[in-house]
Amino acid sequence: MKTRVPVVLAAVLLSAFLLQPSALRAQGSLTPPGPPAPLMKTLDQIEARTPVSLLPYTITNPGSYYLTTNLTGVSGANGITIASGDVTLDLNGFRLLGVPGSLDGIFVPTNALYLNLTVRNGTVRGWGGSGVEAFDGENTIFERLIVSDVGGFGIDAYGSVIRDCQVDGSGNTGIAANVSEIRHCVVENCGFDGIDAFDSQVSDCAVEFNLYGIFASPGKVSDCVIETNTFSGIYAGASGCQLTGNTCLGNNHNAGASDAGIYLATGNNRVEDNHVIGSGRAGIQVAAAGASNNLIIRNSVTGDGANNYVIPASQIIGPLITTTGFITNSNPWANFSF
Amino acid sequence: MKTRNSILIALLSAFSLQPSALPAQGSLTPPGPPAPTMKSLDQVEPRTPISALPFTITASGSYYLGTNLSAATGNGITISNNNVTVDLNGFALAGGPSSANGIYMPASQINVTVRNGSISGWQNGVVVVPNTSRGIVLERLAVSSCGQYGIFSSSPALVRNCLSISNQYAGIYVFGGGQITDCDASYNGNNGIIAADGIVRNCSAANNGHYGIYATPGTVSGCWIRNNINSGIYLISAGSEIIGNTCVGNNSSGSTADAGIYVSGYNNRIEDNQVSGSGYAGISVTNTVNGNIIVKNSVSNDGPNNYLTPGNQIVGPLITTYGIITNSNPWANFSF
Numbered sequence: 001m002k003t004r005v006p007v008v009l010a011a012v013l014l015s016a017f018l019l020q021p022s023a024l025r026a027q028g029s030l031t032p033p034g035p036p037a038p039l040m041k042t043l044d045q046i047e048a049r050t051p052v053s054l055l056p057y058t059i060t061n062p063g064s065y066y067l068t069t070n071l072t073g074v075s076g077a078n079g080i081t082i083a084s085g086d087v088t089l090d091l092n093g094f095r096l097l098g099v100p101g102s103l104d105g106i107f108v109p110t111n112a113l114y115l116n117l118t119v120r121n122g123t124v125r126g127w128g129g130s131g132v133e134a135f136d137g138e139n140t141i142f143e144r145l146i147v148s149d150v151g152g153f154g155i156d157a158y159g160s161v162i163r164d165c166q167v168d169g170s171g172n173t174g175i176a177a178n179v180s181e182i183r184h185c186v187v188e189n190c191g192f193d194g195i196d197a198f199d200s201q202v203s204d205c206a207v208e209f210n211l212y213g214i215f216a217s218p219g220k221v222s223d224c225v226i227e228t229n230t231f232s233g234i235y236a237g238a239s240g241c242q243l244t245g246n247t248c249l250g251n252n253h254n255a256g257a258s259d260a261g262i263y264l265a266t267g268n269n270r271v272e273d274n275h276v277i278g279s280g281r282a283g284i285q286v287a288a289a290g291a292s293n294n295l296i297i298r299n300s301v302t303g304d305g306a307n308n309y310v311i312p313a314s315q316i317i318g319p320l321i322t323t324t325g326f327i328t329n330s331n332p333w334a335n336f337s338f
Numbered sequence: 339m340k341t342r343n344s345i346l347i348a349l350l351s352a353f354s355l356q357p358s359a360l361p362a363q364g365s366l367t368p369p370g371p372p373a374p375t376m377k378s379l380d381q382v383e384p385r386t387p388i389s390a391l392p393f394t395i396t397a398s399g400s401y402y403l404g405t406n407l408s409a410a411t412g413n414g415i416t417i418s419n420n421n422v423t424v425d426l427n428g429f430a431l432a433g434g435p436s437s438a439n440g441i442y443m444p445a446s447q448i449n450v451t452v453r454n455g456s457i458s459g460w461q462n463g464v465v466v467v468p469n470t471s472r473g474i475v476l477e478r479l480a481v482s483s484c485g486q487y488g489i490f491s492s493s494p495a496l497v498r499n500c501l502s503i504s505n506q507y508a509g510i511y512v513f514g515g516g517q518i519t520d521c522d523a524s525y526n527g528n529n530g531i532i533a534a535d536g537i538v539r540n541c542s543a544a545n546n547g548h549y550g551i552y553a554t555p556g557t558v559s560g561c562w563i564r565n566n567i568n569s570g571i572y573l574i575s576a577g578s579e580i581i582g583n584t585c586v587g588n589n590s591s592g593s594t595a596d597a598g599i600y601v602s603g604y605n606n607r608i609e610d611n612q613v614s615g616s617g618y619a620g621i622s623v624t625n626t627v628n629g630n631i632i633v634k635n636s637v638s639n640d641g642p643n644n645y646l647t648p649g650n651q652i653v654g655p656l657i658t659t660y661g662i663i664t665n666s667n668p669w670a671n672f673s674f
Binding site for chain 2: 044048049062063065088115116117118139161163179181183201218219220239240267292295297315317318319330331333
């Protein structure tokens with residue numbers, strides 16, 4: 001026997017289906033929401049910079065480069081050669097490690113005059129040559145670098161800003177800079193000078209256990225701590241230096257006759273508001289010949305007795321306050337000697 | 339039959355009564371909804387890449403370069419919205435001979451930062467056109483070889499840790515306030531730094547073709563200014579402080595309208611500067627202005643022109659004699 005579904009019932013069911021709101025339909029709207037939108041980024045967009053994965057490496061194109069791991073050099077070669085302008089090299093917290101017989105960790109070729117170079121953020125260590133040799137770059141930035149135990153300069157640069165760097169144990173000068181600014185750096189245990197500043201400005205640096213502390217020729221040196229260097233703490237090698245607000249402690253422990261806590265080899269310099277302690281042989285000294293018109297005011301020097309100030313004729317110097325107790329001398333230019 | 343049924347019942351019971359830990363598959367209760375274990379690429383790098391020039395930013399957000407970009411004509415990156423950061427990501431924006439501006443803000447914007455790369459070869463490296471933008475930060479840029487300005491802002495801007503060299507006109511120009519700090523502007527064809535109503539601090543300006551620093555007016559302090567063809571610091575307008583700067587070998591042209599520090603405005607304060615080896619004059623005030631305070635400076639190597647201070651200025655006495663300073667006037671200037 002066949003059983004038929006009543007027609008009325010079928011109609012009711014069909015109507016109920018057709019009259020339901022579209023929201024109840026499981027498949028949703030059939031109207032496309034719009035053109036497909038990009039959902040992905042390429043890996044090159046995520047990390048657009050060029051990785052440096054092996055040494056020696058030569059950069060010949062402008063761009064941004066970075067390390068992905070510690071890298072070790074090879075004998076007879078530089079680590080990374082920058083042979084282009086407009087280059088940023090981010091060591092990315094990794095190390096460039098030299099080996100015996102290696103050359104410079106980072107090298108800008110001679111006479112290249114590449115502009116707009118930046119190197120930052122890592123360690124350069126153990127190279128036979130310099131840590132960073134960039135004398136032939138210009139408009140360069142070196143920041144947040146640790147350079148240690150290299151045979152040549154720690155950092156050698158021209159037309160640079162060098163900031164927040166540490167240099168330890170370079171065979172030659174720690175930081176050698178022409179027409180540059182050197183800020184917030186620590187330089188120690190170098191085989192030659194801590195900082196050589198030619199036409200440069202040095203501020204807020206700590207410089208210790210080098211041959212000379214800071215050699216300014218000329219330069220503006222301010223707010224530095226310069227300690228226990230073999231020869232002068234600050235050596236002014238050319239006219240026009242301004243040496244202000246520095247602390248020089250225990251320098252010239254070799255007691256050289258042409259050195260001091262602060263030594264002026266030339267004229268027309270301004271030495272002001274420095275504190276000089278326990279230098280070998282002399283605190284603040286001006287060369288006996290060929291140096292005149294140096295202004296020496298408001299400094300405090302101690303620990304060298306009669307040689308606290310060794311000042312020949314033809315200089316301008318504030319009077320010395322030498323007595324302990326309450327200061328009764330109201331000369332605003334007075335130096336302290338005790 | 340009954341025995342088989344009993345065994346089955348016993349087995350079934352034994353199975354049912356075991357603790358749930360004993361079944362090998364573990365608990366059948368789901369531990370919770372599935373947790374995400376991945377990051378999307380947009381979460382890893384959520385910024386918008388700039389892949390070609392010209393590029394116009396019309397939406398707020400963070401943008402970055404993924405490669406060096408160049409343009410032969412027109413502008414490079416135009417910023418036309420507020421709250422934008424552009425990170426050059428260490429890459430270069432290079433302009434061709436007929437190009438316009440590397441970074442261009444033609445309308446008033448708020449909170450725009452551009453950083454971290456090099457810009458060279460444009461007519462102007464960075465240009466902020468209107469004087470009504472605010473919150474402009476330009477930092478860690480190396481700008482060079484532009485046809486006019488390296489960095490130009492008509493609005494107050496914070497320009498810091500930038501280098502701007504070898505541009506045909508000026509290295510850095512900021513108008514209407516702002517700060518220029520820890521910058522180097524050297525070897526530019528005209529002025530190193532031009533600052534109006536702002537602060538220039540701890541900067542270097544050397545070997546520029548005209549002035550080292552041109553302030554109209556402003557505060558200039560702690561700067562190292564050397565070997566500029568005309569004045570090391572040229573001051574116009576009133577109300578500036580020029581303090582603690584070192585100016586060596588400026589005005590090599592020997593111009594009589596220039597000096598190591600040249601003052602062409604009223605009521606400025608020139609203090610604690612070291613000026614030496616300038617052409618023609620050390621510190622010079624034009625004879626048409628009054629009320630400038632000139633104290634505690636040291637000037638050398640311009641002889642009778644160490645200080646040229648005509649008119650009604652307030653000048654500390656000059657100490658000119660060698661030896662122990664007996665002049666106890668705290669405002670004295672040194673001239674030797």
